[in-house]
Amino acid sequence: MGKGEEGEPHHTHEKNDEVDMELFKFHSVAYRVINHIDDTPPPESADPTYTDWKELDALVSQWIYSTVSDDLLTRILDTEASARTTWLKLEKIFLSNKKAKAAALETRFVNLTLAACSSVDDYCKQLKDIANQLDDVDEPVTESRLVLQLVRGLSQEYDTTASLINSQDADWDLARSMLNDEVIRQAARQQQSSSVLVASTVPNSTTQSQQPSAATSSPDNTTATNSGSYQSNYRGRGRGKHG
Known part of the structure; x- marks a missing residue:
């Protein structure tokens, strides 16, 4: 709750179903209007300060209305x-709920x-938030x-750490x-395992690329083929001369 252009606290657009009453009280003290929501009696209508008090009281009511959700607003709105x-209406609603x-x-x-959270940090944050909310409804954890x-x-992968936390009474x-x-x-262990896996697969790929294919002839086969061709050509040339 910050301070608006005209001096009033402003609120975020997101509304909760309940007002954070303790926080509102805190701001009421800071703005010196706590006497408008506690049991301090108002001045008499004939008092010279009554008009100013009435205007400020209407402003405090406006702050309360701007804090609550639309559904709750319909239950407490009373311009008179x-x-x-x-404030007492709000307290009654909150106590009943x-x-x-x-x-x-x-x-x-x-x-x-x-398992239901995105990370360990998220899990801890959600657990702590719920504990704080339980404390707000007088059910402290x-x-x-x-x-x-x-x-x-x-x-399960945190079983060892869980045992250490219990044994150390952390x-x-x-x-x-x-x-x-x-x-x-x-x-770190997962990253190391990934690095080892990559390192072990690279030599295998290199070795496979260096192996000759089945279509590649061996030196012996090449020599035999060339020799056969040479002999065939040689016999052919001999028959030509005799003709």
Whole structure:
């Protein structure tokens, strides 16, 4: 959430089904409008500051509306409501959906495997992202469980590294480092194997190209052929003279 041309936070075009409420609160503090969404009472309508407060409150409501998805917007939009009232609506919606979301995230977490990801880095990133989302819905994942799930979802070629991670009781950062080292080692070994294969096939191709073909006559056959031709010509010339 950055700062727009007129001082308001602007948002990316991509909308999520839920607002990142903690991040919105953070920006509300930075822009000194947190009192419009917390339980701070508004000024009385007769207060000289009420008009300015009302205008700023409408701006905060606008920021909230611009953050949520279109589907969620239809559920909370109320131009007569204060920013605090709109915020409470969001909290109620999120709390009611929290358990269902936690169950879905838990299923994704335990079923994610390296085979379903594009790389080891992608696998680690997705696993960590799901763990963070579980923490957001008050279902935190401990580091030891995160590492355990990381090992559980590895492919067979990482069995040795998985055993080392378990035996060393590695934390998340160490486990990722060990996996990255193994990726580098396997890539180097594969490259070396490819080089050896190419080197072993080149001499065979050269040898085959140097072998004479079946159509090529041996020196002995060539000599015999030439000798026969010479004798035939010689006899022919002899008969011609006698004639």
